[in-house]
Amino acid sequence: MIEKIEQYIDKCIAAGDIYGASFSVITPQGINQYYHGVQGNGEFAVGLDASMIYDLASVTKVVGTTTRIFQLLSDHTIRLDDSVARFLPGFAHSQLTIKQLLLHTSGLPSDIENLSGMNREDLITAVYDAKLQQAPGEKVVYSDLGYIILGWIIRTVDGSLARSVQDHILYPLAMTNTGYNLNRPKIRFVPTEFDPRRGQIQGQVHDYKAFLLNGESGHAGLFSTLTDLTVFVEMMLNFGEYQGKRVLDENVFDWLGEHDVEGRTLGWERRQGKHQYLHTGYTGPAIAFDLDRQLGLVVLTNRVYPTSDNQVWNQDRQHVFDLFFEE
16 A cells, blocks of 8 residues: 555656655554655755645644644533534624534535635634525535634634644644744745745745734644654544543544544544545645554645646545555
8 A cells, every 4th residue: 555655646746746745654563754756846846855844724624723622622611512603702603513613514605705805804804704605504515714713713712723733732742843834944845836926935824814814724824744744643543642642532533433424524524434534735735544444644745836726636636545545
């Protein structure tokens, strides 16, 4: 399986689907880490190595937001059936619950329209006043808005989303090169898209909603390295514990197994009703784990460099998951 994944990623790089990828496969026998290809072209034709930092995009949703929400559920600070209105009194749809936000069944739209002309206050107003596209609980529509709101709920409870994720997830796991608005040498950040307004985006969040929210949101904004994310997956494979530290209660993994709505569980995508979970991000990253077989996968790449028009990797990535989950 590992050899097949490595060969396939090399093929994707050779075909020009991506410039490079940092990836790891975790098995009961150990951890295998690989750094293939380069950051990009021209000045970015820099070979990848363990120091490279990637924009996680929507992988933020599971590594940061979902994990912290699980912790707050476990210590009974919040409940799955709590309404958004308990934490955000001005929100238009007071009946929506934390569970619906986690399952993407809230009825909220997937994104905000006409985003390019907005400032921070415009965006916040648009999220608060967003019209439901269908009745809550009716069907799954993957929504950034739901996770922006979950981030605001964490901020209401803990005072700061960034500090909350740092103190309760990243610090216990010693994920020292992960966080929002990381202050590191620019060359270590794998560049994402060249934007006509923002120029070459490197070390600044790619997602424009997260950018408007000062780089700190429940749906996007985290940066990380392959080593740090591999630690996170190790913790998930060990049912919430890492090197003697308990980050998640074991009951969390029962919750993941109990929910399956159109291929989604709480926060994560769920594969074929098995204890197999995955998530992806717009900029190219992929994260997955199989609790039964004790296998983990992290793939970090910058598929939007130099332009997000190149979408071939989105299909390639699904094939990588197929190889990983293959019995």
